Amino acid sequence: METNTPGGPAAPLLQVDGVTLTFGGVRALAGVGFDVAPGSITAVIGPNGAGKTSLFNTISGFYRPTAGSIRFKGQDITHVPAPQRAKLGLGRSFQNIALFRGMTVLDNIKLGRHAHLKTNVLDALLYFGRARREEAELRADIEERIIDFLEIDHIRHAPVSALPYGLQKRVEMARALAMQPQILMLDEPVAGMNREETEDMARFILDVRAEWGVTVLMVEHDMGMVMDLSDHVVVLNFGQVIAQGAPAAVQADPEVIRAYLGSGDVGDLRQKFQALAGVV
Numbered sequence: 018m019e020t021n022t023p024g025g026p027a028a029p030l031l032q033v034d035g036v037t038l039t040f041g042g043v044r045a046l047a048g049v050g051f052d053v054a055p056g057s058i059t060a061v062i063g064p065n066g067a068g069k070t071s072l073f074n075t076i077s078g079f080y081r082p083t084a085g086s087i088r089f090k091g092q093d094i095t096h097v098p099a100p101q102r103a104k105l106g107l108g109r110s111f112q113n114i115a116l117f118r119g120m121t122v123l124d125n126i127k128l129g130r131h132a133h134l135k136t137n138v139l140d141a142l143l144y145f146g147r148a149r150r151e152e153a154e155l156r157a158d159i160e161e162r163i164i165d166f167l168e169i170d171h172i173r174h175a176p177v178s179a180l181p182y183g184l185q186k187r188v189e190m191a192r193a194l195a196m197q198p199q200i201l202m203l204d205e206p207v208a209g210m211n212r213e214e215t216e217d218m219a220r221f222i223l224d225v226r227a228e229w230g231v232t233v234l235m236v237e238h239d240m241g242m243v244m245d246l247s248d249h250v251v252v253l254n255f256g257q258v259i260a261q262g263a264p265a266a267v268q269a270d271p272e273v274i275r276a277y278l279g280s281g282d283v284g285d286l287r288q289k290f291q292a293l294a295g296v297v
């Protein structure tokens with residue numbers, strides 16, 4: 018466990034170091050390294066196929082890296098199974114909505130609690146009785162807070178399949194929050210959303226941090242949103258980190274611009290990129 022220097026920067030909440038991941042012959046990630054500061058909004062960007070979702074799946078434990086390490090709160094979690102990582106405080110949503118479509122909004126949110134279900138027999142026995150009732154009350158409390166916070170009270174009993182896409186994404190975020198994560202990992206939270214839905218989601222992401230003290234790690238293609246919201250941006254291309262830093266610096270980085278828009282005159286490309294980011 019790392020110690021903080023008094024008055025110095027806080028120790029990173031998440032440390033990704035030299036992470037390499039291969040699928041057969043395809044190297045999806047090659048030596049990826051970056052830190053997520055506590056309380057930050059950190060964005061991972063990059064062209065299609067750059068390795069962003071693979072990185073998320075590796076951090077949350079669905080994929081095992083071929084090399085490198087992942088530390089969470091100073092603890093090496095590289096070999097910790099996915100459900101335990103969720104229990105430790107890594108909560109996530111998925112690029113393609115992974116809700117149970119036939120179930121109601123509330124039931125989907127309740128599923129978030131599964132991250133905290135007891136697994137061994139002794140725990141299961143202790144789970145009955147008073148502890149169970151107390152936990153049920155606590156859970157209900159948290160669920161109500163989340164429903165209220167995300168403004169989805171009016172649809173709590175609606176089946177997810179009946180909801181517009183933007184609301185489904187919000188329900189997915191609610192379920193991730195029900196795990197009471199310290200880091201909320203969002204894979205393309207505004208993909209496919211219209212302007213209004215995007216603005217709502219951006220506000221929720223900022224509020225999650227402000228009101229719930231949750232650190233956010235997100236993959237996002239919407240440049241305007243990334244540049245507005247993030248404290249730190251990590252750029253992936255062909256499985257490698259080609260740049261990282263403050264949004265303004267990353268946005269002006271010629272290699273980033275090239276990665277996004279192909280080769281060509283960088284001056285011209287920078288303008289296009291900034292237009293993409295809503296700067297000009």
Ligand SMILES: Nc1ncnc2c1ncn2[C@@H]1O[C@H](COP(=O)(O)OP(=O)(O)OP(=O)(O)O)[C@@H](O)[C@H]1O
Pocket residue numbers: 040043044045063064065066067068069070071072112
């Ligand atoms: N399960 C898998 N099996 C084999 N190859 C995979 C698998 N998942 C991803 N890949 C490959 O790894 C590379 C990175 O894919 P990944 O989905 O991580 O990219 P991405 O940055 O999330 O892209 P997008 O912006 O399109 O979501 C691609 O070449 C992809 O084909």
Ligand SMILES: [Mg+2]
Pocket residue numbers: 069070071112
């Ligand atoms: Mg992806």
